[in-house]
Amino acid sequence: MVWKTLGAVFAAAVLSGSLQIAVAQESQESQSFTQYLDSLKSDAKAQGIDSTTLDSVVAKIKPFKRAVFADKAPSEPKSSLETYLPHVVPEWKVEKARSLFKTHRAELEAIGSKYGVQPRFILALWGIIADFGTDSGHLPLFSVLASSAYEGEREAFFKEQFFAALAILERDSIDFDALKGSWTGTIGQTQFTPSQYLKFAQDGDGDGKRDIWNNTQDIFASLAYYLQQAGWQGDGTWGRQVQIPKTFDTSLASLGVKKTFSQWSSLGVTRFDGSKLPAREDMQISLILPDGEKGRKYLIYDNYRALLKWQESDYFAISVTYLSERIKYPAIK
Template sequence: MTHKWLAILGLAVVLPLQAADKVNFEQYVAQLKQEAVARNFSQATVDAAFAGIKLHKRAIKADRNQPEFKKTLDTYLPQAVPDWKVAKARKLMEQHRELLKRVGRAYGVQPRFIVALWGVETNFGSYTGNFSVVGATASLAYEGRREAFFKDQLFAALTILEQGHISAEQMKGSWAGAMGQCQFMPTSFLAYAEDFDGDGKKDIWTNKADVFASAANYLKQVGWRDDLTWARQVTLTQPVAKELTGLNVKRTLSQWQQMGVRRYDGSDLPTRDVEASLVQPDDAQGRSYLAYANYDALMRWNRSHYFVAAVGHLADRIKFSQ
């Protein structure tokens, strides 16, 4: 029965416009292809990118049902940075020592942090995701909650294909479209990926030189400092007002010292003239860190204090075990 007849019969049934007007996925893909051509992508790129495309319902389900953290750092870190991962990081750091040193010098990033990011993101490249990046981003754009964001990622992916860095068939990633061994979203790839070995391709899927350099370039561009570590765990000899905690508040180490902040072993803070933030990822009863500029840089990579703590913890264990 049409809306017209429902109205004549006096039935107050109103369907949302979105539900009435929603196109199916095949129609949506056809619109995307038309837009891609209008944006001057070659027909060959468009045909290859959308060949065999299907709706990734698993990606949509994963986006809608991202788990909430119900752990603390004390329970999370041993799981995120187990002893076997530290041992593997040390082995791979030695295996790629010369390349990591060259990348570290070129971008001003300590190699242990490059390896730690690599380990936390994809278990050193062993798990990078098996979703079609074009298919996943198209599916998530179609779902509609973040359509503009995922359309931007889709067209960035087409740009990567057009530039010849990888084939459409090989362009695999996570359910959200994060790609390669450093898990760059397509827009991040365009902004930060590097062709370190000069072969004409920015290959963050299989080329270690490009993987390491791309990660290092990202950190460099968002403010990394190679004269600082990421953070230091501290203890408080007296309570610190809640409004003084968090990354938006910066104080010098001497100022934190005056407020009763000490190294974790209870000794005085360093006397260096650097600023830091007091961060408590769980709460005032959990771990406290003095976070330096590199903590902020890692938060630009992934806006999760637990992610940053895992990367920093792994980097520290590599350093301290050498």
């Protein structure tokens, strides 16, 4: 994602207790913001956005001041995966995921078959990035994007998203008031940026709409399509936890180093239970040590790399895959 360093878990924590947004008072600053809106409007016209749309949108935008205090945000233990995973994927979330899998099994299986993504991964991704829909954003999107661009930090990015949001209004006829998002500018239960919405949002139930705020079939289809486009392989899995010998050369633990199972076996890598790795030569896989050689070790496959395109974080990818494994085992009847 464009804004990969802000994971959905942190965003949820900030939104729940630490984000303070207040309408700015009439002042020289707000007048300057009005002037900035005029420049945004001119730039949008140059990109072909309809004047009627622009007039309607700009008239409703209000300046917002964001005050995000990281030191006041709920702490997110990242000392190791041993503390992080129970925090991000507690037992209640596992139980909820398994219950939702049963509820949505038919639509998940249909969408998974269409896009070539196993249902458990679609559901796990949804659970991690949006807490199964409870974190979909409630802020007026255009005001957030325009104010963020005006603040100057990452102005080009927020301007791009502002123009993309305008394109959403025109293409999908979504009302201004319905375009709600998070303080980072992501939208819906897929946590897409507006530009990602234009590229990846899908009509999962064939009703002619792409409702990533309320329609689970559209949400599942959009997440599955994203993973498909990221290179997901529906006939494979993500990786496995392994063990390495004490004499192992840890410089080989890198996404940039790829070897076959046989090659890793020859270096002493085994399954987590100590048994031999699969005897196959058709995969190029990497070894990662997210917490160093004293922490967990994983051999990871191409599907894991697809998750990293969503967010470049081993902790994020492993949280999704961990939840997917808890959905899979024991089998849901």
